[in-house]
Amino acid sequence: MTETPRSYSSLEPDTKYSGELKDGKKHGHGTLIFSDGTKYVGEFKDDLIHGHGTLFYEDGDVYVGGFVNDAEHGHATYTWVNGDEYIGEHKDGNRNGLGTFKYADGTVYEGEFKDGNYEGKGEYTTPNGSKYIGEYKDGKRCGKGASVWASGHKYEGEYKDDELCGQGTFTFADGSKVMGEWRNSELNGYAVRYDPAGNIIQKGIYKDNKWLHDNLN
Numbered sequence: 001m002t003e004t005p006r007s008y009s010s011l012e013p014d015t016k017y018s019g020e021l022k023d024g025k026k027h028g029h030g031t032l033i034f035s036d037g038t039k040y041v042g043e044f045k046d047d048l049i050h051g052h053g054t055l056f057y058e059d060g061d062v063y064v065g066g067f068v069n070d071a072e073h074g075h076a077t078y079t080w081v082n083g084d085e086y087i088g089e090h091k092d093g094n095r096n097g098l099g100t101f102k103y104a105d106g107t108v109y110e111g112e113f114k115d116g117n118y119e120g121k122g123e124y125t126t127p128n129g130s131k132y133i134g135e136y137k138d139g140k141r142c143g144k145g146a147s148v149w150a151s152g153h154k155y156e157g158e159y160k161d162d163e164l165c166g167q168g169t170f171t172f173a174d175g176s177k178v179m180g181e182w183r184n185s186e187l188n189g190y191a192v193r194y195d196p197a198g199n200i201i202q203k204g205i206y207k208d209n210k211w212l213h214d215n216l217n
Helices: none
Strands: 014-022 025-034 039-045 048-056 062-068 071-079 085-091 094-102 108-114 117-125 131-137 140-148 154-160 163-171 177-183 186-194 200-207 210-214
Touching: none
Parallel strands: none
Antiparallel strands: 014 025, 025 039, 039 048, 048 062, 062 071, 071 085, 085 094, 094 108, 108 117, 117 131, 131 140, 140 154, 154 163, 163 177, 177 186, 186 200, 200 210
């Protein structure tokens, strides 16, 4: 779902260091150049990248932020050469905590991350104005959430693996709606359909979005 940042530990062994030393170790401010052309400029401690610094990757990606013991850690900005950008918390070399991921096409996710994926509560907005606000798991909508489409349609209820799944209400742009049980983004189970004025027009059992029988009594 999102670009994957590379961690410092994945880089080739360094070929050149210039900067401050202490007891023969990189310590203080310095510049480290790797064999693939990647360059780090920033702080060191006891021979490790530690503190604030910038990684300039050979392909144009850039990481600016904190490091702890050779791993990206703390608040930082990671910018991909394609224009994508992440601003937020890092831990153990990956996106962990609160952050904002801005895609080059204008799509934005703002919320919680775990091991680089959307995880927890977040808000996802597309350039055309469609929006999802709710829970995520392993990078997918999972749990309770609400979606609003540019067309005016709305859904509020439960999700699983990016699909409508569980109890939920789908409201159409004209105000009519369906309340019921969903699975794989289709009605499966008991549901009630309402017209725009709020009158019940149908209720009963659905299977794969097909009405099995009516029950208006």
